[in-house]
Amino acid sequence: MDGFAKSIGGGGPNVPAGSHPAGGSQAAAGGGATQRTQYPYVTGTSVIALKYKDGVIMACDTGASYGSTLRYKSVERIKAVGKHSIIGASGEYSDFQEILRYLDELTLSDHMWDDGNSLGPKEIHNYLTRVMYNRRNKFDPLWNSLVIGGVKKGPKGDEKYLGMVNMIGTHFEENHVATGFGNHLAIPILRAEWHEDMTFEEAVKLVEKCLLVLLYRDRSSINKFQIAKITTEGSTIYPPYSLKTYWGFTHFENPAQGAVGSW
């Protein structure tokens, strides 16, 4: 009895007082050899985000793959959290849905305090870091790389925030972040071309540049993207759209032209 109560209290992530623990599968399963290794099944690919003049812009494609099959083509991997933040996730989609549930409980109990204060992106980021790290220490990770962005009024005025947490709990804050393949393909472009106080149009152009490279070179991305932005006015998640690709290089038309006779 005692052991059961203890594991209920400490089994799930660090949820605020009063809520029931989630992720209690370990507690419920009878002792013995419970296997904790996880493999991701339905996965989303990269998310990229950057700070611009009015806030944070985040983008990703709307696909979720089941191994090497493109199973779902209209998946929203960016969601609003509270009034001040948006969160994007790559990796296991069901774990992202679970994280959204935790964040729902978090924002609900925060709202119930009714103290005029609301959780900002920095607080959400910190909470998720604790959740991810604690799950990893129990060998039961949430298989995601999360990107949290937002704007909240602080002591120095409107403070933009953009951070990332991954499945082992590594977290940091930066002016531009990317997950998954975006680390290799989008970060070089962002490092070279990001600058302080970009306008919305400039930011969208930069993001689309990165998304196009990801579309060409990441096998699990699809040509259907969503851009989301968060400003002091609130969050906006734009409807999905496609980018134009260019395949008209002369070398693509006749590759064997220079190498006739070779294979």
Added chain:
Amino acid sequence: MTGSMDLPAKGGFSFDLCRRNNMLQKNGLKLPGFRKTGTTIVGLVFQDGVVLGADTRATEGPIVADKNCEKIHFMAPNIYCCGAGTAADTEAVTDMVSSQLQLHRYATGRESRVVTALTLLKSHLFRYQGHVSAALVLGGVDCTGPHLHTVYPHGSTDTLPFATMGSGSLAAMSVFESKYKEGLTREEGIQLVSDAICAGIFNDLGSGSNVDVCVITKGKTEYLRNHQLPNPRTYASSKGYSFTKGQTEVLSTKITPLKQKVEVTEGGDAMEE
């Protein structure tokens, strides 16, 4: 023994030594490591020819073994080849094909063609089933025009308008994919290649130091060694370090004459031959 040396190779990979190597490994022999180049190499086709680029860092695991090595190898006066992968493999295979091309030039009396180099490289690499770890970007201009090819360690090749290989290939490819267009001028081509190599240098740990560029056009090849040096050594003082006499304070002096320690015997034994 001598009889078998005279016979020409029958073709195909000779697996004789593999059994011996496996046996040695099982008995505890640690196979020697190899120096990988851990590289960014790129090539692109512009309006008059081909531009090749490479970084200059050679790594041995986590250590930088050579901070200014040459990764753009000479194949023919009109054909150059960038190499990524194991440094010994890329050097040996490009040297070998370069000499084969030279002999071929003597036999035919004509300028070498890029397809010739391509076919020689891919046949050799395929024979060795990927054990020769050389990933190459081969470019050149011959009588049929400018050509750019990539060659993979297992022997497959691609013909492309722009190509990147090595550990920094994704960083460089992101630059190419966003900025490449057909009909670039020479300056634009060199700039784009330098940008791509710099992306590799600054975003990939296996690449670093300087940018080498090679521009090949009809009748002219320019090898711009260390075209860009984006990682200069910076000294605290702009004049470098200079230690003038008297700058270091002498606290004490003790002189020990060595005569007391060493016995010099005259007429000792002569040195052995």
